Amino acid sequence: xxxxxxxxxxxxxxxxxxxxxxxxxxxxxxxxxxxxxxxxxxxxxxxxxxxxxxxxxxxxxxxxxxxxxxxxxxxxxxxxxxxxxxxxxxxxxxxxxxxxxxxxxxxxxxxxxxxxxxxxxxxxxxxxxxxxxxxxxxxxxxxxxxxxxxxxxxxxxxxxxxxxxxxxxxxxxxxxxxxxxxxxxxxxxxxxxxxxxxxxxxxxxxxxxxxxxxxxxxxxxxxxxxxxxxxxxxxxxxxxx
Amino acid sequence: xxxxxxxxxxxxxxxxxxxxxxxxxxxxxxxxxxxxxxxxxxxxxxxxxxxxxxxxxxxxxxxxxxxxxxxxxxxxxxxxxxxxxxxxxxxxxxxxxxxxxxxxxxxxxxxxxxxxxxxxxxxxxxxxxxxxxxxxxxxxxxxxxxxxx
Numbered sequence: 001x002x003x004x005x006x007x008x009x010x011x012x013x014x015x016x017x018x019x020x021x022x023x024x025x026x027x028x029x030x031x032x033x034x035x036x037x038x039x040x041x042x043x044x045x046x047x048x049x050x051x052x053x054x055x056x057x058x059x060x061x062x063x064x065x066x067x068x069x070x071x072x073x074x075x076x077x078x079x080x081x082x083x084x085x086x087x088x089x090x091x092x093x094x095x096x097x098x099x100x101x102x103x104x105x106x107x108x109x110x111x112x113x114x115x116x117x118x119x120x121x122x123x124x125x126x127x128x129x130x131x132x133x134x135x136x137x138x139x140x141x142x143x144x145x146x147x148x149x150x151x152x153x154x155x156x157x158x159x160x161x162x163x164x165x166x167x168x169x170x171x172x173x174x175x176x177x178x179x180x181x182x183x184x185x186x187x188x189x190x191x192x193x194x195x196x197x198x199x200x201x202x203x204x205x206x207x208x209x210x211x212x213x214x215x216x217x218x219x220x221x222x223x224x225x226x227x228x229x230x231x232x233x234x235x236x237x238x239x240x241x
Numbered sequence: 242x243x244x245x246x247x248x249x250x251x252x253x254x255x256x257x258x259x260x261x262x263x264x265x266x267x268x269x270x271x272x273x274x275x276x277x278x279x280x281x282x283x284x285x286x287x288x289x290x291x292x293x294x295x296x297x298x299x300x301x302x303x304x305x306x307x308x309x310x311x312x313x314x315x316x317x318x319x320x321x322x323x324x325x326x327x328x329x330x331x332x333x334x335x336x337x338x339x340x341x342x343x344x345x346x347x348x349x350x351x352x353x354x355x356x357x358x359x360x361x362x363x364x365x366x367x368x369x370x371x372x373x374x375x376x377x378x379x380x381x382x383x384x385x386x387x388x389x390x
Contacts, residue, residue, distance in 0.1 A: 005274040008347050012278025016355030036281075181348060182275075 008182045010039045017193050020170045021163065026198045033194060037187070044184055050076045051086055051188050055093050056195045066101070066119035070094070073121055085176050085185045089192075092172050095122035099146055100165055102128045102137060107153045162203070166196055243318050250321020253328030254311050257381070260332030261304025264339020268297025271343030275350040283354060290350050293360075296367055297346070300339035303378040307331050310385040323388040327381050334377035342370040 013036055015027040028036075040048065053059035054076045060069050073094045080086040098120040102113065113120075113129040120128065124139060131138030136146040145168050152161040173189050173196075180186040272294030279290045311324045349363035 005270055008271060008274035009278035009281075012275040012347070012351045012354065013281035014278075015282050181351075 003184075004182070006039055007184065007187065010036060011182050011186055011190070014190055017190070017197050020167060020196065021200060023197055023201065025201050026194060028194070030198070033191070037191070040184075040187065044187075047080055047083075047086075047184075048188055048191060050079050051090060052191065052195065054090055055192055057199065069097075070119075070121050083185055085180060086188055089172070089176055089189070091122060093169065095124055096165070096168060096172070098122055099124065099128070099137065099139075099143075100149065102132075103146070103150055103153055106132065166200060170196060246318045246321045246325075247316050248321075249325040250316050250318075251324075253321070253323075253325030254308060256325075256328040256332035257304035257307035257311075257335060258301065258332075259304075260329075261301040261335040261339065264336035265298045265301040267336075268300070268339040268341075268343030268346070269295060271340070272297065272346035272350065275347035279350050279354045286357065289360065290354075293346055293350060293364060293367075294343075296364075296371065297339040297342045299371065300335040300342075300374055303374055304332060304335050307378060307381045307385070310382050311388070313388070313390055317389070319389050323384075327384050327388075331377050331381040335374055338370045338374045338377070342367050342374075345370065 014033075017023070017027060037045065037048070054069070054073050060072070063069050063072065073090055077087050077090050080090070098116075101119060102116075105113070111132075113125075113132050116125045116129050124137070127139060128137045134140075135150045136143065140147045145164060149161060149164055152164060170193065173193055177186065177189045180189065273291075276287075276290035276294040280287050283290075307328065311328055313320050316324075345366040346364075349360070349367060353360035353363050
């Protein structure tokens with residue numbers, strides 16, 4: 001099967017992910033997604049893994065320093081030289097990360113950007129450094145989300161901040177997806193979107209588990225003391241029968 | 242020179258069928274690939290996906306109709322030149338619309354899998370392309386009437 005037809009079949013076999021934050025769970029499981037991605041040839045599988053390794057949080061979390069992340073990004077950008085859209089995607093994602101890292105550093109009390117070339121990436125490093133005291137690093141007129149992110153960080157609203165950053169990343173993916181319908185780039189964009197939806201659904205799961213634990217604790221505190229052996233002991237006695 | 246024009250005439254006579262078949266094959270393959278993919282992710286509605294993917298098969302039929310209309314009892318230099326012009330250009334029009342139809346059908350199948358209610362509307366671009374094929378057919382037939390026998 002030629003690449004063109006293979007990608008049409010693959011993309012058509014992947015379910016619609018819906019709008020961001022609209023799904024409580026991913027429409028396709030990781031296992032099933034991996035099964036579908038077997039339609040890719042080995043070279044493309046390798047490139048996909050490389051792009052994911054630098055764009056998904058799980059990939060960069062394994063690295064020790066920001067400089068390692070920057071090096072990895074440069075390696076991946078070189079590896080996908082045949083796909084300018086993917087290069088652009090990785091670059092823009094790294095630039096977004098640099099802006100968020102700068103916001104965090106400033107919130108943490110850093111008085112200047114320091115040597116931004118060791119922890120930052122991309123076009124905006126000098127601008128961030130020169131406009132350190134500006135809420136949007138002098139980029140608010142074309143990236144209004146930075147001022148919003150700055151406000152959320154100051155308020156300590158981490159959930160809203162996460163939503164905002166994921167929305168921005170989703171928007172970047174949408175922009176690239178507009179010109180790629182049935183090709184390798186479209187597959188990569190789908191997988192990156194899936195990663196974001198899956199990450200958000202995991203957060204929801206954790207929040208639900210925490211809430212459930214709190215409710216159980218509350219219920220146990222208010223429950224009356226009942227006579228007789230503990231429930232676990234009764235089950236153990238009944239089991240052999 | 243006369244033989245060359247006669248050869249071109251035969252070329253033009255068969256061009257609508259050959260180029261139409263290429264367009265249909267390519268278009269059906271594009272639509273069919275999307276239909277197969279969509280079936281992997283759907284629990285029903287397979288028939289309509291496959292049905293839509295076969296829409297570009299009309300181009301080769303139009304090509305056959307044009308070929309029979311252009312055909313004359315004997316091939317002359319005058320008729321051959323006309324057949325070449327009409328046949329080749331009509332053939333290219335059929336091939337191009339067939340391929341493009343396959344592409345929009347693939348998109349339609351993909352989109353209607355996520356939102357089944359848009360299935361009918363999503364076929365509108367493919368229907369418009371079908372209209373362009375019909376234009377190529379009809380005007381080839383009209384011009385074929387003025388070719389000397």
